[in-house]
Amino acid sequence: MSTTSDANIDRSKGPSSSSSSTAITKPISEFWRRCMTAVQQQRARCYILRRCLSMLLCWHAHRLRD
Secondary structure (H helix, E strand, C coil): CHHHHHHHHHHHHCCCHHHHHHHHHHHHHHHHHHHHHHHHHHHHHHHHHHHHHHHHHHHHHHHHHC
């Protein structure tokens, strides 16, 4: 019985493919999270810029009509 429990303990302490793949996956997922955050921020900036430009153009066109 003790050999079976010792084997389970040794297996749980040793490096396994899931723990090494998790170690590799974490930096990759962190990279993609940062990329997606940067993309979302850039899209928000473009949206604000488009809105400001459209307001300025509409204001300028409206002022010309008066």
